[in-house]
Amino acid sequence: MKDRLEQLKAKQLTQDDDADEVEIAIDNTAFMDEFFSEIEETRLNIDKISEHVEEAKKLYSxxxxxxxxxxxxxxxLEQLTTEIKKRANNVRNKLKSMERHIEEDEVRSSADLRIRKSQHSVLSRKFVEVMTKYNEAQVDFRERSKGRIQRQLEITGKKTTDEELEEMLESGNPAIFTSGIIDSQISKQALSEIEGRHKDIVRLESSIKELHDMFMDIAMLVENQGEMLDNIELNVMHTVDHVEKARDETKRAVKYQGQARKNLISLQPGGTTFIFRWEWSLNGLPESKGNPFLCFLVTILGPDSAINLALEESNLPDATPKFSSKPTPAPATEVPFLLDRMN
Incomplete structure (x- = not known):
């Protein structure tokens, strides 16, 4: 009786290893599901910010x-600006968190890590693109508001250069605009608009400053990702090359397989006789011993039928068979197997 305890222990260890692999695969799948959930949430927030930016442009106009x-x-406009800042901060925090997790797993080189890097990079670039449009809209609104203030000052008789106007805006003191203005109906209306535009610019500059640090963080992140994106693109190109090479090799393999089948054997329609196509030289008859084709014929037809088939063709000249690659099947009486004996 054999002691199979060691074999049982070895099998148990193998099963434990398999269980660990399954557990790791399940944990990894759950982790990627959570990651893609965060990606989708972040993408929706960026899309919502983009919608708010378009609405803000309309209100600016x-x-x-x-x-x-x-x-x-x-x-x-104030509510919209607050909502944009809130969502933008949320997106920034999500992207920074993803970046930290990616850096922690940087030592691992896996397909999952490349996917996470790629998705994070795409979202970061999209976020920077949306926030850049928002910043451009804010700057355009500020410049046009400054132009309106300059025109209203001209109406009241005060001409200012761009440098002087910038100095007035940076001071944050509306009294600078009102000093020395003639008391008239036109001047009062112009003064009211000047003060209103000035408040708009002050609020706008406050919003721009709040978003500046966040914008620079993400912009630097995207700039650092440039090399990584180039590597990803290179990997994709190499993958395409490998796929094309594998496709060509597969086509050649299929072609060779078809040729081999044609060269090996053909079945005579309407019967059970197998015909191997041979070409003959003048070196004598084939030996059956150790010949795989002759053994195959004996297996299919049986020894008696194979011998009878050989005897029927005993009037053919002595020859040594040579396997040919001609695919066209010949009649059974033209090129049958010749057997001199069965061992």
């Missing part, structure tokens, strides 16, 4: 086109 904008329009 409305405010600039009206001498004295409606208070509700300014309130709507």
């Amino acid at each position: 409305i405010i600039l086109s009206a001498p004295i904008p409606e208070p509700k329009t300014k309130d709507d």
